[in-house]
Amino acid sequence: IKIKVTKIDVPVSVAAAFEGERVRKDTMFAEFGGNKTPAWELVTTGDLAELEDHKITVIGPDIDDAMFEDGKTVRLPLGILVEVAGKEMQKDFETVLERRIHYFMNYIDGAMHVGQRNTVWIRLTKEAYEKGFRLKHIGEVLYAKMRADFDNVVDKCQVTIYTKKEDVEEIYEERVKPIYVQRDDRMSALTDESVEEFYTCLLCQSFAPSHVCIITPERLGLCGAVSWLDAKATKQLDPTGPNQPVVKGQAIDERLGIWASVNEAVATNSQGAVEKVTLYSILEDPMTSCGCFECICGIMPEANGVVIVNREFSDVSPVGMTFGELASMTGGGVQTPGFMGHGRQLIGSKKFMSAEGGLERIVWMPKELKDDVAERLNKAVKEMTGIENFADMVCDETIAIESEAVLEFLESKGHPALAMDPIM
Ligand code: SF4
């Protein structure tokens, strides 16, 4: 085991101990993303000869020269571009390094990081600001941790932080989004049947000790940040790390998605707390949820289907609960039949609760989420059932939230869930 002690030149402490820290409104000084400003983060491979190691650049206003939006809080757009290079670096490693940004940022005393890619949400405390913490220190932390934790593949690392709205938006469209799309396309070519092994992910056990994600090509981790390719790359980068292969073997039940190998992996890694999970059912032994799921799906019995609520949606959903209320009963590493945390990408997967009828069961989603997933969702439902433009049959908060009105809408659209077998 290599023990690395790195001195990071920042005015606050940086340690895994600060990981669970939330920054609430009253202690917050600055905020980025979280639907309030555009924000993204990207790790990409640069040219070894061209990159300048430890070059940290902030382009645009810093937190002390930005305008206060409400007299108390600084809100800025944010683009975090981490460029790495190394003789052993591979493109497939980029997403693994990128996900670590989440952990590295949360190690900072006075910082909170939620989400990933272009859904990041970052807060900094007044206290950190008063101690002298500025945006370049985010660069310092990311630089130091990338070099320390990935020294086998990262020989050079430079960090550029953008805070001008036009930069953040333009670079996103031109450089960042095409990379996200490319990654997703590569992933969507794989199916659960086409691979020999799934992977475990134990990264969230630091706060949900009995939680184990099982990552398959058609079911990414519920944080939305760990795909099967990511898990595979992590195993290569860190052979004894959080992602270990589970050699599938023969399925016990293909419809529910039960494998002896998966049950064994979950039982061992949850220290016996969870003994069996299905990969394709929300009702029978559904996978556990930690706390960082992008979405929660829950049964709406009267509609014979499910509603999905994403983290960014703050209103009450048709099941009578907000995301937060749903999260408090679904999270923590327990199995809650009828409810399940999952990633956005799963909406569009043919394995999405396929044991209960799959994507066709979706009756309601917040509009922002629906628009975001519509293309993939429509394509998958069309391929499976022949139904065109399925997303148009799914209700959202601009149409109705209240149960009866939702049902009325579903009926007017001839939503397929209404004619399916009773969901429970
Ligand atoms: Fe890993 Fe799952 Fe946590 Fe994502 S939610 S980091 S996949 S354990």
Ligand code: ZN
């Ligand atoms: Zn988690």
